[in-house]
Amino acid sequence: MRTRLKATEPFVFHTRFNLQELTGLKAANIDQLLRHIKKVPSSSIYHHTHRFAEKHHRLSLVSSNDFAYWVGEILGDGMLGEKLAGIDTVRFRTIHDLREAIVGTIERHLDEERGSRRMFVYHGAEFYFVKSTSVILSTRYTACTLEEFTRLLKKVSTNSIYFHVFEARLRLEKRTNDFSYWLESSLGDTELADRISRLDPYIYSLEGLRKKIIGLLEKRA
Amino acid sequence: MASIKDYRPIVGRSVIEELELLAAHLKGVVVQNINSTAVGGGVAEILTRFIPLLRELGVDARWDVIKGDRRFFEVTKKFHNALHGREEEIPDGIYEFFLNEGARIIDETDIYGDIVVVHDPQPIMLVRKKRRDGKKWVWRCHVDIAHADKRVFAFLKQFIMKYDGVIFSSPLFSRRLALRQFLISPSIDPLSDKNKEIPQETIDSVLKKYGVKRDKPVITQVSRFDYLKDPVGVIDAFNLVKKYNDCQLVLAGNSAADDPESDKVLSEVREKACRDPDIHILLIPPEQNDIDINALQRASTVIIQKSIREGFGLVVSEALWKAKPVVASAVGGIPLQVEHQRGGLLCRSVEGSARAVRQLLNNPEYAGWLGRNGKEHIRQNFLLTRHLRDYMLLFIALYHGEDIIHL
Numbered sequence: 001m002r003t004r005l006k007a008t009e010p011f012v013f014h015t016r017f018n019l020q021e022l023t024g025l026k027a028a029n030i031d032q033l034l035r036h037i038k039k040v041p042s043s044s045i046y047h048h049t050h051r052f053a054e055k056h057h058r059l060s061l062v063s064s065n066d067f068a069y070w071v072g073e074i075l076g077d078g079m080l081g082e083k084l085a086g087i088d089t090v091r092f093r094t095i096h097d098l099r100e101a102i103v104g105t106i107e108r109h110l111d112e113e114r115g116s117r118r119m120f121v122y123h124g125a126e127f128y129f130v131k132s133t134s135v136i137l138s139t140r141y142t143a144c145t146l147e148e149f150t151r152l153l154k155k156v157s158t159n160s161i162y163f164h165v166f167e168a169r170l171r172l173e174k175r176t177n178d179f180s181y182w183l184e185s186s187l188g189d190t191e192l193a194d195r196i197s198r199l200d201p202y203i204y205s206l207e208g209l210r211k212k213i214i215g216l217l218e219k220r221a
Numbered sequence: 222m223a224s225i226k227d228y229r230p231i232v233g234r235s236v237i238e239e240l241e242l243l244a245a246h247l248k249g250v251v252v253q254n255i256n257s258t259a260v261g262g263g264v265a266e267i268l269t270r271f272i273p274l275l276r277e278l279g280v281d282a283r284w285d286v287i288k289g290d291r292r293f294f295e296v297t298k299k300f301h302n303a304l305h306g307r308e309e310e311i312p313d314g315i316y317e318f319f320l321n322e323g324a325r326i327i328d329e330t331d332i333y334g335d336i337v338v339v340h341d342p343q344p345i346m347l348v349r350k351k352r353r354d355g356k357k358w359v360w361r362c363h364v365d366i367a368h369a370d371k372r373v374f375a376f377l378k379q380f381i382m383k384y385d386g387v388i389f390s391s392p393l394f395s396r397r398l399a400l401r402q403f404l405i406s407p408s409i410d411p412l413s414d415k416n417k418e419i420p421q422e423t424i425d426s427v428l429k430k431y432g433v434k435r436d437k438p439v440i441t442q443v444s445r446f447d448y449l450k451d452p453v454g455v456i457d458a459f460n461l462v463k464k465y466n467d468c469q470l471v472l473a474g475n476s477a478a479d480d481p482e483s484d485k486v487l488s489e490v491r492e493k494a495c496r497d498p499d500i501h502i503l504l505i506p507p508e509q510n511d512i513d514i515n516a517l518q519r520a521s522t523v524i525i526q527k528s529i530r531e532g533f534g535l536v537v538s539e540a541l542w543k544a545k546p547v548v549a550s551a552v553g554g555i556p557l558q559v560e561h562q563r564g565g566l567l568c569r570s571v572e573g574s575a576r577a578v579r580q581l582l583n584n585p586e587y588a589g590w591l592g593r594n595g596k597e598h599i600r601q602n603f604l605l606t607r608h609l610r611d612y613m614l615l616f617i618a619l620y621h622g623e624d625i626i627h628l
Binding site: 130 | 233235236238239242243246389392393395396397398401402403404405551552561610611614615617618623624625626627628
């Protein structure tokens with residue numbers, strides 16, 4: 001039975017918590033936003049591009065990022081807001097590359113639409129740059145087989161799913177998500193690993209993502 | 222007093238398990254909280270709930286209260302108002318008095334915590350007891366200091382800068398400071414009288430007591446009778462709504478004995494209401510406040526919070542927790558709680574709020590969807606359990622400088 005095959009290494013479920021720290025930087029127009037995006041710590045870029053994914057545990061909303069939301073909804077530059085929301089976060093392997101893509105999108109837009117520079121927000125509606133401090137801990141849940149892994153995936157917190165799918169891949173700069181890595185390296189199931197790694201996690205709520213991955217695991221069984 | 226296990230059915234098993242997991246990493250660490258009052262006021266209310274829950278989780282949290290005389294608290298009240306940006310006359314002698322009283326308080330207060338959390342300006346000077354002994358000091362600023370009086374802030378800054386970090390409730394309340402600034406939003410307690418589930422009979426009896434019938438939709442604002450909560454603007458918005466939708470308005474608040482302005486506001490509100498039988502102006506006695514407000518919110522069709530200025534505005538979280546569609550001004554901490562068009566509607570004017578209320582009254586499915594989303598948002602982000610978690614994370618982060626902490 002494929003599901004009872006023992007892994008060469010067990011999978012230890014970790015969990016991750018986010019503590020928010022203020023950077024003291026804020027922007028009231030697009031030039032200020034761009035200037036700060038270029039220099040804030042990568043933990044701030046990470047925070048503002050992943051807060052939506054982390055916040056929506058059950059609610060299924062198309063994920064966006066804080067920059068897109070603020071530019072489109074608060075600053076009122078709907079076109080740039082859309083362009084920023086369209087940045088396909090899943091394509092990037094590092095925060096550095098993601099930051100470059102955001103900067104490039106804004107700079108290209110400013111070259112084309114000079115009017116964007118004249119927009120500013122009223123006092124109190126500025127964009128505040130926050131950074132994320134991650135605290136990572138191992139849980140008591142350990143899986144040695146696909147069967148155990150599937151059972152525990154139903155049980156672990158959404159924080160744990162978030163950590164292994166989003167944080168491990170982009171923030172810790174692993175090649176893929178932790179689930180796919182383990183399925184391939186410890187169970188030798190390249191096909192299943194590939195199916196999970198080809199998912200775009202940014203379009204699911206965390207509970208939706210859990211359901212989707214469990215669906216793939218059970219189908220395999 | 223609720224036990225941590227009582228929150229499990231509300232937030233889920235894994236949330237409680239994770240709190241226990243974090244607490245295990247704080248074993249042996251003594252967290253000493255210091256504030257200026259044991260009862261009354263938001264800080265005492267938070268600590269009264271927090272300390273037993275942290276201890277139940279295994280964190281050695283303790284709470285000390287500084288002693289000051291009437292004049293000391295008059296001075297700190299002036300500081301508090303000035304930090305909020307209100308104009309206060311502060312004679313020079315006051316700073317000297319604060320320093321002298323501070324020296325006495327420093328003498329009388331025993332510092333024994335590994336982590337010392339000092340709440341608000343009253344005990345701020347205690348940081349002078351900080352030594353190079355590895356103890357961590359944090360100042361928990363519960364007030365909005367973004368527009369603080371320059372002189373008062375400059376005076377307090379000499380103390381603030383000695384701390385290892387400051388905690389603010391919202392980015393909007395902060396200032397740029399050369400030390401770590403943590404962001405921890407306040408929370409509501411889903412098991413408190415104000416928020417717990419109550420039987421329909423209780424709701425019905427509260428409505429009967431205040432003469433509110435359920436024959437037409439109920440729009441409610443819960444707030445003190447204060448210009449900054451704009452109750453007159455709420456009536457203006459209601460009158461615009463009423464042109465198209467038959468409905469009633471409830472303005473519910475308690476009588477603030479310590480606020481001389483509230484009588485003036487109340488009489489203006491009554492005048493504006495023009496004896497309209499569909500406008501219910503309710504003064505809720507403080508001893509019944511929590512359950513009555515809970516019942517009124519649960520009986521409402523739409524809840525409005527049309528504040529002109531606001532602190533964090535947790536009353537919005539309380540409304541959302543009851544899965545009610547909310548129309549609220551985009552001021553203070555409200556936009557953090559209401560995700561526009563996803564978990565409520567934000568507005569900036571009488572006309573905007575009237576339009577939003579009409580939209581909700583005429584689209585009950587959309588209103589229900591917003592209410593359910595809003596409740597979920599509060600469950601994830603503004604309940605007491607998240608607040609406890611953030612505090613424990615902060616305690617851990619104080620011993621680490623890096624952005625990614627592996628425990």
